[in-house]
Amino acid sequence: MDRKTYTAELAGLRELRTEITAAEKLVAAAQKELDKLTAQRARRVAGLAGYEGAQAPAIAKASGLSLGDVVRIAPLLDPTPAAVRAAKADDRAAAAVPAPAPVAEPVVEPVAAVAPALTRPAAVLEQPTPAAPPVEAPTEAEHQAVVEQPAPAAPAVPAAPVAPVAVGPRELPALPEGPAGARFEAVTTGLVSKRPNFTQQARSTVFLDAATGELAVRDRVVRLDLGTRTPGEILDAVLATAPGTERIYITAGAPWHDGAERYSTLKDAVAAWLNTPSERWTTAVGSGRDKLAGHFVHQRQPVGRYAPAASPDGPVTEIRSMGEWFDPDGADVVTCRQAFTLLWQALRRHWDDAVLMGSPSQTGRDLWSRTIPTTGKWAGGYPVLSEELRGLLHATGGQGRTELILPPRVPEQLPALVEYDRTFAYAKHLWKSPVGVPRRITAAAFAAMTEAEQVKALMSCSHWNVRVTVPAGWNHVGLLPAPVTGDRAWVYPSEPGATFTTWAGGAEVHLALSNHLGPWKVEILGGLLFEDGKPLDEWGKRLKAAWADLTNLSKLHADERQRQAAYLASRAVRSVLLFGLGGFAQRPRLVSGTTPVGEALPAGVEILGQAGDVVTWQRQAGFSRDPYAHPEWAAYVWSGARAALLDMKYRHGKEVIGHAGALHAKPGTVVYFGTDGIALTERQPWPYRGEPGDYLLKGHLTGPVEHPASQEEYLKLRGLGRAELVATEKGTDL
Known part of the structure; x- marks a missing residue:
């Protein structure tokens, strides 16, 4: 080929590039229109499921869908007998994390290894949020999550606000050296989560x-x-x-x-x-x-x-x-009983042997145990971590973020108080969880990794001991929890230059290094790296399907009592997931008992009270040999949920189409974090699609509003804001 031919080919290639670009735009526009029409069809199919006489074959023929597609959109139409349904399981395991680079000679352990910044800081502190396709929003959302019961309260829930940078002296445990450290890379002998071979009795x-x-x-x-x-x-x-x-x-x-x-x-x-x-x-x-x-x-x-x-x-x-199970909210006994019936029916569509036990925690754990795989690597069950490792996760893995942000970081007079709540929040974070025995990562091992290996480790199921420094010029909310003493076990420092040592999940550490406002300095002191697995994925999918069935029924049923019962049943599904997940945390047992007055009390008890001739007491009893104790799962989900309060991506397939969360609001507008929701001083353009994890506008209190001085005052204002929003929406409907 001569130079003239080469130049001509280049020119032709440029023309072809232009034509391809134009064609890609046409395809993208057509795909967008197709997605819009497909979503409209799915909504209509779901709406038809509300008719009692609806038949899946007729809807499939009218819509041009297969019978299977119709059932996936509206599970209530599934004509298949429950006894012959087979749940699909995804046994694919994530790729193994590369081992640290070998060290030929003994090295001196560094104090810490600095984690790489995963993105460049943005030029400005606020970026526009891409708009997602508008979707009609339901009128109900999730309430604030609470700590699993009857376990003792998780340490992340405060009783009252404290200064946001008041990092107290509480010292978190670290991974020990030598033989003692080996117990943190081990499981409990003879303790495995196995699939039950019996059916619970109603x-x-x-x-x-x-x-x-x-x-x-x-x-x-x-x-x-x-x-x-x-x-x-x-x-x-x-x-x-x-x-x-x-x-x-x-x-x-x-x-x-x-x-x-x-x-x-x-x-x-x-x-x-x-x-x-x-x-x-x-x-x-x-x-x-x-x-x-x-x-x-x-x-x-x-x-x-x-x-x-x-x-x-x-x-x-x-x-x-x-x-x-749920707040009856004035429902009579018949409606409550009907809610239980609908709950059982919804679960039976996804578990042939579902039984409602005494509490949602017990029910959730029993249902999960019936999703343990019968084939593949974990067919024999999931091993329970060593007691030492469970204790470490209990001490360093808090639950939800609850924080009231005080002036001067927010105004004394709030222009408004706007509450957003994440719908069925934890259900969004069950698709991946840590499995097996973790690998300990020392500071030296992390430093020896390539940057790609470090990034992969941080994005994997992991738990890190880190030293954190808030960057200069930071003017937004805190990103990582810091331990303090007292009723409030965690705070979130945000003052530039503040330095603290803590433990955090991989999702939070990754966010601190990659957020669009600017990376924080994170030094790795050590950590635990698990294999990525899906032990909760099937359980979560089935619960989400049951929740969607009941949510749709609560909107579409012609009878008002049935609509209310279906709504209460959907709340019960949420409790099954929320408290079932909390049950995996398996915090140290709180044992209660009674002793006649005058008799010696057991050692180490706390007296709860005395009634007549009986003293009631309680005491910590340590960890039990519970075959379903998996605090690594609860800690990983809670970490992901805390990160999503700051930054959550809206996706269409694999494409990110928008963002929500505190970091996408203006600095100085975030007033309160409440486990799965946040309150701000202004409304946000966050789309709501009715999917788990989406932010739903739950309350709007018109200002000026005096800044609440305590959590109790905030909760009162929150109630007023919810009532005002309901009244406003009713007025709009008129």
């Missing part, structure tokens, strides 16, 4: 309004005389009407709060009510070194377990709060 359950005496039992409602509403009188009245009842859910009335004004704390009042003397009933007890009380003392959602006094080893009847 319990005979009734629903009682303790305020009116109305009892929903099977398909009828009767009114009972509850006397003074002591546990014994409630048990007598219920079992006389519904013999064989094993579980009583109190939907309204909260009898455990009767006479609460006589006690110094609400917990004392609840303990006294649970232990009210009765000639016919006694506390159901277990076995062990101590005679453990069957009751669980909680301020608002206690559990009482009783057996006949004549036969203490006889059948046990529980008295529980409906609030464990």
Whole structure:
């Protein structure tokens, strides 16, 4: 080829490039239109599912979809018998993380290895957010997440705000050297999460309004005389009407709060009510070194377990709060019972052997155990980490971020208070989780990695001990948690130059290094690198499908009672996931018990109160040999959720089409973080598609608003903002 031909070919190549670019634009425009029409068709198919006589074959023919596609869009239309459905499992494992570069000779361990900045700082502190296609937004969203119960409260929830840079002296544990450190790269011998080979037995359950005496039992409602509403009188009245009842859910009335004004704390009042003397009933007890009380003392959602006094080893009847599953919000006993029925039906569409247990935590864990794979690497079950490693994760992996940001970082007079809540938030973070025995990464090992290996390690399922420095010129919210003493276990420093040492999940560390406002300085002191796996993915997919079924039903059903019941059932699915995940954290057990006055109390107990001749106490009992203890999963999901409060990507397939989160709001506008939601001083252009993790506008309180001085004041303002938004939307509808 001569020079003339070469030049001519270059010119032709440029023309071809122009034609290809034009064609790509046409294809992109056509694809955008196709996506719009496809989404419109999916919404119409989902809407048709609300008709009781809807048939999947007819809808498939009219829409041009296959029967399988129709069922995927609207699972309520699935004509396949539940017994023959097979859940799809994705057994693909992520690529193994490369080992650290070998070191030929012994090296001196560096104090820390500086992690690489993963993006260049933006030229300005605020970037425009790409707009996503507009989608009609539902009117309901998620409430603020709470700590798993009956486990003790997670350390990340504060009682009151403190100065944001007041990093206290609390020192977090580190990975020890030598033989002791080997226990942090080990599992507990003989303890594996295995798929059960039995089916749970359903319990005979009734629903009682303790305020009116109305009892929903099977398909009828009767009114009972509850006397003074002591546990014994409630048990007598219920079992006389519904013999064989094993579980009583109190939907309204909260009898455990009767006479609460006589006690110094609400917990004392609840303990006294649970232990009210009765000639016919006694506390159901277990076995062990101590005679453990069957009751669980909680301020608002206690559990009482009783057996006949004549036969203490006889059948046990529980008295529980409906609030464990959802806030009844004025629903009558029939609606609550119907919500449980719809919940069971929705779960049975995805688990042939689903059974509703006493609490959402127990139910969630049981359902998860039935998704443990029967083939592949983890067919024999998932090993439980060593007690030392579980203790480290318990001490260093907090739950949700709860923070009230105080002036002068925000105005004394807020122009407005706008609340956004992430819908079914934790469900978005279950697609990947750590599995197997972690590999310890020292500062030297991290420093020896190539930059690509360091980035991969930070993006993998990991937990890092880091020293962090807030960069000069930073004027936004804090990104990483710092440990402090007192009721509030974590704060989020944001003052330029602040330095602190902490532990954080890979998602948060990666965000600190890659956020669009500018990278923070992060020095790696050590860490734990797990294999990327999908132990929660199938469980999450099924729960999300059940939640979507019930959410759609709550909007489309013609009967108002059924709509309300479906909504409450969707909230119960959320509780199953939220508390089921909290159950994996398996914090040290909190054991409660009772001892007659005058007898010696067990060592190390905290006295909860005294009722008559009985003292009720509790104490920490360490970690149990729980085959379903996986704090590494809970810590990883919580870390991802905290990162998403700051920066969440909206995707269409693999394409990022928008962003949301605190870092995409103007500096000085973020007022409050509340586990899965945030409050700001102005509205944001964040799209809402009704998908798990999306930010939904939940409240808007018109200003000027005096800045709340405490969390309690904020919660009052939040309630006013939600009421104002509802009133505004009703006015708009008129």
